[in-house]
Amino acid sequence: MKAIRKFTVRAVLPEALAALEELAGNLRWSWHEPTRQLFEHIAPELWREIGTDPVALLGAVDPGRLSDLAGDADYVARVHAIRGDLRNYLEKPRWYQGLTGEKPAAIAYFSPEFGIAAALPQYSGGLGILAGDHLKSASDLGVPLVGVGLFYRAGYFSQAISPDGWQMESYPLLDPDGLPLSVLRRADGSAVQVSLALPDDRTLHARVWQAKVGRIRLLLLDTDIPQNPDDLRLVTDRLYGGGGEHRLLQELLLGIGGARAVKLWSTLSGHPEPEVFHTNEGHAGFLGFERISSLIGEGLSFQEALQVARAGTVFTTHTPVGAGIDRFERGLVRRYFETDLLPGVAVDDLLALGAESYEGGSPDVFNMAIMGLRLGQHANGVSTLHGEVSRRMFSGLWPGFDAAEVPIGSITNGVHAPSWTDPALMALAQNRLGTSDTSTANWRSPEVSDQDLWSVRGQMRLQFVEDARRRLTNAWRDQNPGGLPPAWIGRVFDPNVLTIGFARRVPTYKRLTLMLHDPERLRALLLNPDRPIQIVIAGKSHPADEEGKRLIQKIVQFAADPELRTRIAFLPDYNIAMAQLMYPGTDVWLNNPLRPLEACGTSGMKAALNGALNLSILDGWWPEYYDGKNGWAIPSADAAGDAAERDRLEAEALYDLIEHQVAPTFYERNSDDVPERWVGNIRHTLATLSPELSADRMVRQYVERLYRPAGHYEGLMSKHNYRAARELAAWKGKVVSKWPAVAVTHVESGGVSAVPQVGDELHLRAHVQLNGLLPSDVTVEVVYGKSLGGDELRDTESQALLPAAAPDLADMVEAAAGGAPNLFTGTVELDRAGAFGYTVRVVPRNALLISPAEMGLVAIAT
Numbered sequence: 122m123k124a125i126r127k128f129t130v131r132a133v134l135p136e137a138l139a140a141l142e143e144l145a146g147n148l149r150w151s152w153h154e155p156t157r158q159l160f161e162h163i164a165p166e167l168w169r170e171i172g173t174d175p176v177a178l179l180g181a182v183d184p185g186r187l188s189d190l191a192g193d194a195d196y197v198a199r200v201h202a203i204r205g206d207l208r209n210y211l212e213k214p215r216w217y218q219g220l221t222g223e224k225p226a227a228i229a230y231f232s233p234e235f236g237i238a239a240a241l242p243q244y245s246g247g248l249g250i251l252a253g254d255h256l257k258s259a260s261d262l263g264v265p266l267v268g269v270g271l272f273y274r275a276g277y278f279s280q281a282i283s284p285d286g287w288q289m290e291s292y293p294l295l296d297p298d299g300l301p302l303s304v305l306r307r308a309d310g311s312a313v314q315v316s317l318a319l320p321d322d323r324t325l326h327a328r329v330w331q332a333k334v335g336r337i338r339l340l341l342l343d344t345d346i347p348q349n350p351d352d353l354r355l356v357t358d359r360l361y362g363g364g365g366e367h368r369l370l371q372e373l374l375l376g377i378g379g380a381r382a383v384k385l386w387s388t389l390s391g392h393p394e395p396e397v398f399h400t401n402e403g404h405a406g407f408l409g410f411e412r413i414s415s416l417i418g419e420g421l422s423f424q425e426a427l428q429v430a431r432a433g434t435v436f437t438t439h440t441p442v443g444a445g446i447d448r449f450e451r452g453l454v455r456r457y458f459e460t461d462l463l464p465g466v467a468v469d470d471l472l473a474l475g476a477e478s479y480e481g482g483s484p485d486v487f488n489m490a491i492m493g494l495r496l497g498q499h500a501n502g503v504s505t506l507h508g509e510v511s512r513r514m515f516s517g518l519w520p521g522f523d524a525a526e527v528p529i530g531s532i533t534n535g536v537h538a539p540s541w542t543d544p545a546l547m548a549l550a551q552n553r554l555g556t557s558d559t560s561t562a563n564w565r566s567p568e569v570s571d572q573d574l575w576s577v578r579g580q581m582r583l584q585f586v587e588d589a590r591r592r593l594t595n596a597w598r599d600q601n602p603g604g605l606p607p608a609w610i611g612r613v614f615d616p617n618v619l620t621i622g623f624a625r626r627v628p629t630y631k632r633l634t635l636m637l638h639d640p641e642r643l644r645a646l647l648l649n650p651d652r653p654i655q656i657v658i659a660g661k662s663h664p665a666d667e668e669g670k671r672l673i674q675k676i677v678q679f680a681a682d683p684e685l686r687t688r689i690a691f692l693p694d695y696n697i698a699m700a701q702l703m704y705p706g707t708d709v710w711l712n713n714p715l716r717p718l719e720a721c722g723t724s725g726m727k728a729a730l731n732g733a734l735n736l737s738i739l740d741g742w743w744p745e746y747y748d749g750k751n752g753w754a755i756p757s758a759d760a761a762g763d764a765a766e767r768d769r770l771e772a773e774a775l776y777d778l779i780e781h782q783v784a785p786t787f788y789e790r791n792s793d794d795v796p797e798r799w800v801g802n803i804r805h806t807l808a809t810l811s812p813e814l815s816a817d818r819m820v821r822q823y824v825e826r827l828y829r830p831a832g833h834y835e836g837l838m839s840k841h842n843y844r845a846a847r848e849l850a851a852w853k854g855k856v857v858s859k860w861p862a863v864a865v866t867h868v869e870s871g872g873v874s875a876v877p878q879v880g881d882e883l884h885l886r887a888h889v890q891l892n893g894l895l896p897s898d899v900t901v902e903v904v905y906g907k908s909l910g911g912d913e914l915r916d917t918e919s920q921a922l923l924p925a926a927a928p929d930l931a932d933m934v935e936a937a938a939g940g941a942p943n944l945f946t947g948t949v950e951l952d953r954a955g956a957f958g959y960t961v962r963v964v965p966r967n968a969l970l971i972s973p974a975e976m977g978l979v980a981i982a983t
């Protein structure tokens with residue numbers, strides 16, 4: 122009965138328990154164990170059955186039970202105490218409120234997906250979970266963020282596995298009334314609607330759902346409303362479902378509709394309008410277009426509006442994998458903007474922002490990542506390595522500059538510790554160390570014995586094994602209705618065996634099947650009589666990715682072997698709820714992507730917070746944090762002849778590590794049957810990694826390195842009726858038009874001995890043709906460093922050369938007008954031995970540029 126439309130009837134709570142509604146309506150319960158326990162207490166069986174979900178629980182529980190509890194004075198008191206705690210949490214000043222100095226009053230955070238709790242399935246994988254964790258930490262830190270996304274009627278998809286191992290997708294519809302959401306309304310009770318003009322005189326309407334994520338409001342736009350014709354109701358049908366036009370519609374809604382929704386929400390709620398706009402990956406980038414259009418409405422030109430929008434926009438790029446970047450047909454995008462969608466903006470100006478106008482780019486494509494970089498003055502990758510990779514990958518936008526100068530920084534992802542740390546480990550910290558904050562607890566303290574740690578790890582492993590069996594039993598029942606599950610399912614996994622986890626989406630670069638490279642060797646590791654291992658695998662393949670589905674099938678077929686099936690299993694329908702038990706329950710978290718395609722990876726971080734050790738290729742976050750004690754590094758065979766050879770070498774290294782290092786350490790026990798060395802590594806991991814991997818660290822860095830600067834520049838541009846933006850736009854226009862004839866015509870050098878030595882001074886005199894620009898419009902500088910031969914310099918430094926005489930302004934203007942070359946001079950002290958190289962260049966100079974490379978203009982001495 123696929124067409125059945127469901128709706129949820131919310132329970133009417135007894136007066137004494139009315140506070141439960143408030144607690145269920147704020148997703149803070151998803152990271153607040155005492156609140157969860159309150160709901161669990163109502164009906165423990167039901168709580169487990171429906172999955173952690175307070176709204177669903179209140180809808181399903183027997184009203185008689187609720188009246189009983191309303192008469193239980195202890196319970197009622199607990200409910201009120203916890204509601205008091207929530208209100209405190211929402212109102213009291215937190216970290217952000219204590220920051221002194223200039224800081225944005227509001228920040229809008231846009232993302233195509235948000236993974237907050239299994240009960241609100243609006244995510245596909247790491248990008249969404251990261252967005253959820255970002256909101257939660259922003260809430261804990263008091264950062265005034267508002268989240269913006271879409272509400273997908275069917276979320277991503279539910280995964281089942283057919284008997285022959287093939288992924289089957291289903292799209293059960295969610296009922297928003299059964300979720301912790303409410304419609305955004307005006308004071309008169311009418312629902313707020315956002316509308317977008319479409320081609321052929323059509324209009325797309327969306328209502329706005331709001332979720333409370335602690336202190337943070339999350340706005341989700343939904344097109345499934347009667348005001349839309351049937352085809353447009355489906356715009357928000359599912360996450361990453363369609364291609365081409367469907368995806369474009371979603372992204373127009375997210376960016377443009379989202380920016381409009383935030384504005385309406387600010388007005389209605391009295392919150393300040395955001396000064397900073399953060400786009401999590403390029404999908405939401407159209408928000409910059411909406412801002413430009415609305416600034417043009419205030420009387421600015423396109424270029425002036427662009428300066429303001431850029432100054433306040435932060436763009437985070439999340440992947441070096443081409444398939445992760447949206448590229449639309451340019452003609453299609455044109456059709457959507459040749460409408461009334463964005464009043465006052467010329468279509469060609471907009472299209473230019475997404476043009477791949479660099480070597481190797483396609484003229485027929487509109488590229489969302491490129492647009493993101495042009496619209497966001499502040500940009501970052503998500504690990505140190507990914508920052509480097511991104512600077513190289515996008516260096517075509519800044520021709521003439523070294524990759525190191527490309528203005529893309531990095532902030533390494535983090536994970537929200539209270540959401541991802543098992544309650545058992547938190548309880549251990551609470552009981553022995555006096556704090557449930559596991560990321561700051563002193564794990565080196567002797568108050569926590571090896572025995573304590575090992576026993577909690579065992580408890581978490583057992584809890585996971587039981588969950589895995591339950592999931593496999595349910596999956597078997599779904600495939601064999603009415604049948605009796607076979608006994609072996611009850612023996613899947615052994616709670617005492619070294620457990621390795623591998624769960625993530627299944628794009629090719631993550632190499633799900635690398636472990637199958639030598640099936641006999643893997644079999645021997647699994648069945649080793651003295652030191653066996655067991656492996657749990659999970660992950661969804663994108664529905665259109667047949668190759669990914671084949672990889673899943675290979676794993677499932679391998680694991681079907683009667684001899685192996687209790688040692689290796691694929692768990693269908695990977696999601697937050699499964700992950701929350703899997704990370705704490707595994708001893709080792711495996712990650713074997715093709716370096717450097719994993720931008721960061723966060724599942725290994727979540728495992729580490731629970732004391733699992735990582736076994737990983739040095740990709741994403743791992744090269745930053747691997748220290749020889751917190752896990753193992755699988756060497757990358759970068760130099761291998763071809764992909765197959767590389768897989769072979771890396772798989773063999775993986776088997777060797779497991780056989781000779783991981784398993785022996787795990788099974789080396791002292792007289793109390795505790796693996797002392799292993800527990801030492803767990804302790805070390807908890808003590809050193811927990812604070813570093815926490816999303817609090819990440820969000821603080823976003824505030825300090827990106828949000829505050831973005832707010833600052835946005836403020837500079839906006840004040841006095843956008844004076845600085847107007848001046849900057851005019852100045853950039855002048856510089857761009859004059860630049861083609863700006864040149865370093867001649868460089869004279871002297872001062873260095875015949876045989877150069879440390880301490881010598883290199884005197885430089887550079888003759889520069891400014892073509893009408895003023896010396897103050899440019900920086901003439903010498904860039905020097907270690908010469909690597911060819912055109913490459915390493916460890917470069919730069920030093921400005923100064924106008925030779927200090928001519929008065931009249932002279933300068935005259936020289937500029939007459940086109941006479943300007944003389945710039947300076948001295949570099951040779952303070953390092955070795956091969957030295959230098960070059961002289963001219964770059965634009967303006968206090969409102971955050972990097973000399975920002976405009977992509979440079980004139981280099983030839």
Ligand SMILES: *Cc1c(COP(=O)(O)O)cnc(C)c1O
Nearest residue numbers: 246247625696697700722723724
């Ligand atoms: C953390 C997480 C991911 C992302 O894992 P990666 O290691 O970044 O690939 C995906 N899905 C779920 C359910 C997660 O919790």
